[in-house]
Amino acid sequence: MSIMRLPLDRPVTTVMLFLSIGLLGLISYTRIPQELFPSMEYP
8 A cells, every 4th residue: 555545545544643643742742841941031
């Protein structure tokens, strides 16, 4: 199965894959400790 054919044949699988990647990204972003963010100085 071609990489371009998979999303066309299985659109629900593709949507679920992207939603799960986004959800994992949001969860990991909220769990980053404050010390790991770079220090910022506002003008």
